[in-house]
Amino acid sequence: MVTVSARELKNKTGRILRLVVEGQVVLITKNRKPLAKVTPLTDEDLEKLSLRPFALAWEDIERSLDTSKPRFRSMAEAMQWSRRHR
Secondary structure (H helix, E strand, O other), X not given: XXXXXXXXXXXXXXXXXXXXXXXXXXXXXXXXXXXXXXXXOOHHHHHHOOOOOHHHHHHHHHHHHHHOOOOOOOHHHHHHHHHHOO
């Protein structure tokens, strides 16, 4: 378990969240007293929140992209359309 102060969390949020993503549990303190614990979410946690695990959600996104038809044939065509519709 990693312990960080609330101030350190404020100043280094990205770094601390990367630790959580890597599986670390982070204890947040204020005035040297435990305040909160940040832990990685499990698939079970996601189910309780009615959210799908990342891998399943990404599969659905990929499937949707594979079955959808692009509106424009090229980037140039899309840019022309956007310039006409400002």
